[in-house]
Amino acid sequence: MIVKSRKKSLELQILSYLYNRMEFSEKYLSRLHALQKGYEGEALFESYIEQLQNNYLVLSDLFLQVNSTSFQLDCVMITDEKIFLYEVKNYEGDYFYDPKQDRISSKSKEITNPLPQLIRAETLLRQLLQTHGIRLPIVYNVVFVNPEFTLYNAPKDKPFIFPTQIQRYLKQFNNYSINQLNKNRFVAEKLLSLHTSDSKFWEIPPYEFDDLKKGITCEVCFSFRTSVKGYSCICIECGHSEAISIALTRCVEEFKLLFSEDKITTNVIFDWCQGIVSRKTILRILESNYTKVGKTRSAYYK
Ligand SMILES: [Zn+2]
Incomplete structure (x- = not known):
């Protein structure tokens, strides 16, 4: 057991x-x-x-x-x-x-x-x-x-x-x-x-948000050459297709772990994904998968 x-x-x-x-x-x-x-x-x-x-x-x-x-x-x-x-x-x-x-x-x-x-x-x-x-x-x-x-x-x-x-x-x-x-x-x-x-x-190299490569990686080959078509995130390198909600959530989880002190907002995730997912889609996925904190423009998710 x-x-x-x-x-x-x-x-x-x-x-x-x-x-x-x-x-x-x-x-x-x-x-x-x-x-x-x-x-x-x-x-x-x-x-x-x-x-x-x-x-x-x-x-x-x-x-x-x-x-x-x-x-x-x-x-x-x-x-x-x-x-x-x-x-x-x-x-x-x-x-x-x-x-x-x-x-x-x-x-x-x-x-x-x-x-x-x-x-x-x-x-x-x-x-x-x-x-x-x-x-x-x-x-x-x-x-x-x-x-x-x-x-x-x-x-x-x-x-x-x-x-x-x-x-x-x-x-x-x-x-x-x-x-x-x-x-x-x-x-x-x-x-x-x-x-x-x-x-x-832990042995972790020092890192800053601005220095890291942005984008959504392919879950299979880890390539950043991905694009969004309809509700899917498609890898240009290997052809793998993943539902955008899953790919984006994966990306948010990555951000959460790397920047545990930072707040998750639509804008931050938009930058983190290199803008390949629209703010509207990001907002929809954050709304359904995370808890919203605050109601004003400074609202964030966790
Ligand atoms: Zn791939």
């Missing part, structure tokens, strides 16, 4: 929107790729967990704090007896394990060994639970989720689950679900209530 599912993080959403609308330096580009890759890996692992025939409690992507130390958990599964903690890695390609230095590297780069990070998370989670009087054994594993991942010289004594082992590993959880009482539901609820925002760790 998925209690908290994995969604695209706000940082990833903001970076994806900005990437379309401004030039990215190498730093933000690699941040965007890392977040996207991580998201895909964790979503894939969650899809495997979802197929399990049991009612264990699963929480994805938790951001927690204990004694002002922050830590992030990719996936937590709570049974009546234990807590299973998973660090999900979406590395792709051939990697080598160096037992002397306890390092993982590919031909082109070295990656941070995920195990120390996971052990740290386990310790902090245990401390956090103890402060709330919860004492449950925690079992932790690193899951290499990408089917294209190979680790040469892989150590047998580490809690690593490789792509070819995931299904076999998860099968064990299909077995003893009958007696599951969910007596630890309060643990899931506690973790959920302690989940906080990770926004102070």
